Amino acid sequence: MGRSLKFLIPLLLFGGIALFLYKGLSMDPRAIPSPLIGKPVPEFSLPRLDAPGEKVTRKDLLGKVSLLNVWATWCVSCRAEHGVLVDFARTHKIPVYGLDWKDDEAGAQAWLERLGNPYVAVAFDKIGRTAIDLGVYGAPETFVIDKKGTIRHKIAGPLSPQLIEDELLPLINKLNQEG
Amino acid sequence: MIPEIGHLALILALSLAITQAIFPLVGTFTNTRSWVAMARPVAWGHFLFLAIAFGCLIQSFLTDDFSVLYVATNSNSHLPNLYKVAAVWGAHEGSLLLWAFLLGGWAAAIALFSRGLPAHVVARVLSVMGMISIGFLLFMLITSNPFERIFPVPAEGRDLNPLLQDPGLAMHPPMLYMGYVGFSVAFSFSIAALMGGKLDAAWARWSRPWTIIAWIFLSLGITLGSWWAYYELGWGGWWFWDPVENASFMPWLAGTALMHSLAVTEKRGAFKSWTVLLALFAFSLSLLGTFLVRSGVLTSVHAFATDPARGVFILIFLCLVIGGSLMLYAWRAPSISSGGRFDFVSRESFLLINNLLLSVLAALILFGTLAPLIYDAMGWGKISVGFPWFNTMFEMIAPFLVLAMGIGPMARWKHDDFAHLFRQVRVALVISLIAGGVALLPMFSHGKMLVGLGVTLTVWLIATHLKNLQERLKHKHGLKGLLRDLAGGSRSYYGMWLAHLGVASFIIGATVVSNYGIEKDIRMTPGSDVTIAGYRFVFDGVSKTPGPNYTAYRGHFRVFDGANQVAVLEPEKRHYQMQGRPMTEAAIDPSLLRDLYVSLGEPIDGGDWSLRVYYKPFVRWIWLGGILMALGGLLSISDRRYRIVRKLSKSEAATRKAGTNATGNPATETA
Numbered sequence: 001m002g003r004s005l006k007f008l009i010p011l012l013l014f015g016g017i018a019l020f021l022y023k024g025l026s027m028d029p030r031a032i033p034s035p036l037i038g039k040p041v042p043e044f045s046l047p048r049l050d051a052p053g054e055k056v057t058r059k060d061l062l063g064k065v066s067l068l069n070v071w072a073t074w075c076v077s078c079r080a081e082h083g084v085l086v087d088f089a090r091t092h093k094i095p096v097y098g099l100d101w102k103d104d105e106a107g108a109q110a111w112l113e114r115l116g117n118p119y120v121a122v123a124f125d126k127i128g129r130t131a132i133d134l135g136v137y138g139a140p141e142t143f144v145i146d147k148k149g150t151i152r153h154k155i156a157g158p159l160s161p162q163l164i165e166d167e168l169l170p171l172i173n174k175l176n177q178e179g
Numbered sequence: 180m181i182p183e184i185g186h187l188a189l190i191l192a193l194s195l196a197i198t199q200a201i202f203p204l205v206g207t208f209t210n211t212r213s214w215v216a217m218a219r220p221v222a223w224g225h226f227l228f229l230a231i232a233f234g235c236l237i238q239s240f241l242t243d244d245f246s247v248l249y250v251a252t253n254s255n256s257h258l259p260n261l262y263k264v265a266a267v268w269g270a271h272e273g274s275l276l277l278w279a280f281l282l283g284g285w286a287a288a289i290a291l292f293s294r295g296l297p298a299h300v301v302a303r304v305l306s307v308m309g310m311i312s313i314g315f316l317l318f319m320l321i322t323s324n325p326f327e328r329i330f331p332v333p334a335e336g337r338d339l340n341p342l343l344q345d346p347g348l349a350m351h352p353p354m355l356y357m358g359y360v361g362f363s364v365a366f367s368f369s370i371a372a373l374m375g376g377k378l379d380a381a382w383a384r385w386s387r388p389w390t391i392i393a394w395i396f397l398s399l400g401i402t403l404g405s406w407w408a409y410y411e412l413g414w415g416g417w418w419f420w421d422p423v424e425n426a427s428f429m430p431w432l433a434g435t436a437l438m439h440s441l442a443v444t445e446k447r448g449a450f451k452s453w454t455v456l457l458a459l460f461a462f463s464l465s466l467l468g469t470f471l472v473r474s475g476v477l478t479s480v481h482a483f484a485t486d487p488a489r490g491v492f493i494l495i496f497l498c499l500v501i502g503g504s505l506m507l508y509a510w511r512a513p514s515i516s517s518g519g520r521f522d523f524v525s526r527e528s529f530l531l532i533n534n535l536l537l538s539v540l541a542a543l544i545l546f547g548t549l550a551p552l553i554y555d556a557m558g559w560g561k562i563s564v565g566f567p568w569f570n571t572m573f574e575m576i577a578p579f580l581v582l583a584m585g586i587g588p589m590a591r592w593k594h595d596d597f598a599h600l601f602r603q604v605r606v607a608l609v610i611s612l613i614a615g616g617v618a619l620l621p622m623f624s625h626g627k628m629l630v631g632l633g634v635t636l637t638v639w640l641i642a643t644h645l646k647n648l649q650e651r652l653k654h655k656h657g658l659k660g661l662l663r664d665l666a667g668g669s670r671s672y673y674g675m676w677l678a679h680l681g682v683a684s685f686i687i688g689a690t691v692v693s694n695y696g697i698e699k700d701i702r703m704t705p706g707s708d709v710t711i712a713g714y715r716f717v718f719d720g721v722s723k724t725p726g727p728n729y730t731a732y733r734g735h736f737r738v739f740d741g742a743n744q745v746a747v748l749e750p751e752k753r754h755y756q757m758q759g760r761p762m763t764e765a766a767i768d769p770s771l772l773r774d775l776y777v778s779l780g781e782p783i784d785g786g787d788w789s790l791r792v793y794y795k796p797f798v799r800w801i802w803l804g805g806i807l808m809a810l811g812g813l814l815s816i817s818d819r820r821y822r823i824v825r826k827l828s829k830s831e832a833a834t835r836k837a838g839t840n841a842t843g844n845p846a847t848e849t850a
Binding site: 004127 | 419452456459460463494497498501502505506508509512513549553700763781782783784789
């Protein structure tokens, strides 16, 4: 009997995987923490989507607490999140940087014109290299970056007013009090 | 009209697939000869209609029929014809059609080249392939019809993703899919064998050439993909552990294990249930990979649920194919005699070790790709698995694999002893350790420890295989024996030899380029120069050049080695009008010892440009390795034993007869 049972192992393993895949269908994979938390934002220098000809680099993020929001026009959740971001940028004095990920330049510019631009600057990451350096899994993702340019927190999936209230603002206040 | 014909052909192909799945199979159990005999003609018809459908889609692309939604989203009237054809498999619907078309092609090839096989085996194999085809065709017709029309008809198409407008990538998916789909043959043979309860050397011999052919395509496909990523993505990497790459690498690992395991089953009758399992795995991983990539779950985790209909269909299909086959395995495999006993020290053992290591690697990669999903579903928190993790896992396991690769071919079948093996490999061991030690000297390694490991493994592989060749030729009367072998006597040995050297080539390439490559991202003013690894790159500025469906900035560089001009490099930054996307085309001066690589970044004010200038030593050896592996595979299927069209030897005729007799009751076959 034991000999026959071992032949069931592959089936059981697959059954397990299938269950996870099934759950994955209805799941919204959010908040995958980045292995980069506690590490400096990787060096990058990208063209600005919102100001053609100019660049945005890691240096721009230094000296203040900021958010870095990864988005794209092809991402449906980003669309849902956008209004929240616009609100956030209007009511709080925290700079939000954008990273437009693997996107269509003209389309992305039109998106900002139409839906409002919450970002102080948007880096245009055409090939997604910086996103890889940042360990981005999908869009939207939002990084909280402290004054020294260190990643302190990451939220995967769209921001909501409640998330901002409960998670982001307390953290930002704490970071603001740091030297 | 043409798209409707294509659509109709798809529906007809589906009905033939259903016929192909049911009648021949039932016929083998009820002993209805005419039903069994249906397998071949139906398989041909199935392929014919798939070819018509495929041709119709190509025709729609070539004639710029933008009333077809798929054409309108993926083509453009200014697209060169080559890319119009390549655009057929540029997105979801078309790649499914390519899959189905190739599956039909493999089935037709089996129908054509299986004269030597018992009729009931052919019937069952084709029937299983028919079942797989039903899944694909239903998926296409229900959720992803490539022939769907739109109204009003757009005047112009949205154009093919510029990333895909490249000859390397045009060929990449067909190669890869040939590999994926090709594993369905070994899979079908295994299912047929499990149904019949008859797993013998003949079964292994029939599956082997098909498996190797699929493996060759997959190897070439992966190599091509890696090469493409290197020159097209514009930043000189050759492997990223991207989920899409993992999806192709996992079946490759399983397929490699399968190929070796089949050799043992054919020659020694051992590993039977294990070989069957690997055959099931290789194709299951192909399916899982294709579907995960196609459903978008891996490229962007967040996109999985975007089209629930597709997701659910995919999952049901996976469960039926993989779950069903593993259930059959759990039911029938216990009755397979293990056969072919062997001692702990024997070639079988080393092949088993290799098999296990390859499977473990594949399992780890599978885990790495699915981990975020699993952790999330279990509420264990969230993790993200990046490429450092994959690299570490690979570097931990692969060296043992290479170690066993060196010893395995030396070991005798069935029984060997440590003393004999040690005598065989001791010279190689000493040489490779010395070579590794030399490479570790500070002046060579610059403090990079992995260089030592890479060099040791490379030299180990080369030395053991040279020794192995020497031993072989000693028994075969030297060079004359080699020529006789190559003339057809025993090419499979040299195939193995060549493929293993391909691995050595890959290791040295990967080691050198990862440790000694130089990458500089810099800003340059026209007229200035920069020196990297002794090469002076002179930047002569950027000009504007029009292309067929894009306009390009073209950079001009002259490269000097001392006073000699060694290359003129002209990287481009293209802007494709329809999709409005910029694309970098790197310029590369290739050679066996080093690549010089320049890609244009962004224009900075005052005529300056940001540039990537790379020096990539030995990077070609990585792909050379892939090509050698594929050539090795090719050489080994040209071995006389696998002559697909050949006269039946006496023993085969006997097997055939026995097989035909055993078509009846499965219970008697298992006994």
